[in-house]
Amino acid sequence: MDRARLAAVCQTPTVFHPLHQSPLFLAQADRYEELGPRAWSEGIVPWRVTTCPLLADVEAHLIAAFARACTAAGALGRDEQLTVIDVGAGTGRMGFHLAPRLAALGVRAEVVLTDVASSNLEALGSQPQLAELARGGLVSVEHFDALTPRRLRPGGATVLLAHYLFDTLPHRVFRRAADGATFEGLIDDAVEPWAWRYEPASLPPGLGSRPPGTWLIPVGAAAALEAWRRTFPGALLVLAADKGVSPRGPHDDPLLARHGSVSAGVDFDVLAQLAAPAWRHLGPRDPSDVFALHAFTTSGSTTIDDAWRDRGSGNEVLRLHERFEACGDPTTGIDALLDFLESTGNDPDLLAQRCDRLRETPLTEAQAHRAVQLLASAAPRHFVFRQHFDVPFNLAVTAHHLGALRLAVALYLRSLEESGAHPATLLNLALAQHALGDVERACECLDVLLEHEPAHPRAVELLASWRRGS
Ligand SMILES: C[S@@+](CC[C@H](N)C(=O)[O-])C[C@H]1O[C@@H](n2cnc3c(N)ncnc32)[C@H](O)[C@@H]1O
Incomplete structure (x- = not known):
């Protein structure tokens, strides 16, 4: 290798990071800030499924059941408004469909559209249809970071929507080889194609009994659930709409989608294990790696389970x-x-x-x-x-x-x-x-x-x- 090339290579040594600490996930908020509403208007990031009227209808029924359960348990006063936080609201189209449906079902609720990207917040604040709903007190717009949350309203019950959010929050990679040895996957995303390297590590809880394979672990989503539970007093319902994961063999690298930002299929089985016992998980009858709605709740009410059986578990939107x-x-x-x-x-x-x-x-x-x-x-x-x-x-x-x-x-x-x-x-x-x-x-x-x-x-x-x- 000549001296100039050697010098160039030495100035940019290859650095591997655990995936959740890599620039790919650490720079997510900056990427959305740069893209602003173009992320959706130019079709860079998908949005149709997670903001569609049918999902709003399903979620309105689940939220209505949650509100009934909270009122029956004394956690929500009869005249008290329920706070529904759309975390990482993107276009705001979900709030546009959900707020009127909740009102039609008699649920007194304010849908707070939130994001970390100020460019999105500006667009949400100037969207005329949302402005009309805001005048009626049905929606509002605020900054909110899923990973460093703050309480937005007083009150004893909160719903959080996580639509294509858990795929955006950090993931870690673990692998069990055919001989049983276990590793963590590290990435160098400064090169094309990305380089992966696997270093010996013990597996996190929830993966111990799995056969050989390579897995994405939604550590960001697990951290968000934990932070939300600590931040919001009273009963919580989280409605997470996201893609799932397809199995990867012990020699495969994980699959990450790139669309301006990066996103990873969410392993809801492992998320449910990481979140238990504080959170109860309600999942689809037939798991899907394409798309599914999942619920996590801190409430033990069977009213929610009944509503989930009626409208949640069938994965109507898929x-x-x-x-x-x-x-x-x-x-x-x-x-x-x-x-x-x-x-x-x-x-x-x-x-x-x-x-x-x-x-x-x-x-x-x-x-x-x-x-x-x-x-x-x-x-x-x-x-x-x-x-x-x-x-x-x-x-x-x-x-x-x-x-x-x-x-x-x-x-x-x-x-x-x-x-x-x-x-x-x-x-x-x-x-x-x-x-x-x-x-x-x-x-x-x-x-x-x-x-x-x-x-x-x-x-x-x-x-x-x-x-x-x-
Ligand atoms: C894939 S988009 C989903 C948008 C919308 N929920 C939908 O379904 O179309 C991810 C959104 O999450 C936001 N986001 C990224 N990191 C976040 C964080 N830590 N807290 C809150 N929002 C975040 C992004 O700015 C973006 O609006």
Whole structure:
């Protein structure tokens, strides 16, 4: 090796860290700070499943049962407000769906949307739909660090939502080799691909009886549960929605997802063992490495267990998204597609991704009626955060195609507000307004379009014809 290369190598020696102490996890908050709302609007970090209306509905029922149990035990006064802390709230879309559902179930609750990243807190504080809920006292926005928590409100009962949070908090890696020897996995993340090294170590509790393999241990999630229990007096319910882990052999390195930040599947079995006996774990009937809702509670009430059996253990949200994938198959019949869309709890994002079929296939009158009802109920549940996929436009085109012109106009206007003056949106809006007999507004729309694109042939032709009165 020549001297220059040797010097360069010596200046940057390879350093291995236990995974939980590596820059990968220690810099998580900084990464989210840098990304801000782009993390979600640009599709860098997934968000659809953990903020969907169906999950809000399931969680509202579980929280209502928890509130009943706390009231019966005297831990929550009849007029006392329950505090629901969304830890690492991201877009805030969960609060948008959850707060009204809790109110509809008669649960007096304030959903506190929290994050460590001030860029996210700014975006949450300026989101207009959340501002409206805040005016009604249903939501608020505050800084909160999962690992150094503080009490946010007085009161004897608290719910914490951990949606795609435990995967973001630090994990450690342990391995048992085929000969029974045990190791901790250390990482050098300064090189590409990351380098792993395994050093002798004893296994933490919970892994002792496992056969040979390599495991990610959610030490950050375990530390958060412990810190939350020490910080909040009274009964606690934690609802954790996250991906699980797939088995890895004793020669495999652990799987970590990279999307601007890093995330690791959560081993809920070992988390439950690390958290016991202070926390009771309620898990899905069929464990999943893709996605599942889990509950941890310090309450011994059977009311919560009953609610979990009804709405928690079936992993409804995963089933919904499996059916969503299946509905993408062009052989799915329209009635089956409509049945599916009606079961999403008015999810405009899922509807917008599947509504092309409602335009491309001839519908019976009854099917068209169902489709318009769906569009009308889902449209107000669209949460605005400038995602690249233009949900209002997709819904508007479908409403337009089905002859629901007033709904189409409202949705085109929404799309213009959210995604800017796109020529296709302006043209379609002009057509819908013209079909409603509002020629003046239709012409104004084309004028705006032509300011953006003076030679737009269709707009020039339509404007001339409409102004001539033909
Ligand atoms: C993967 S995103 C999940 C966002 C949202 N819960 C969802 O399901 O779409 C992780 C979020 O946790 C936040 N976060 C990271 N470390 C945190 C910590 N120590 N305490 C609180 N929030 C944290 C990030 O800023 C980010 O908003």
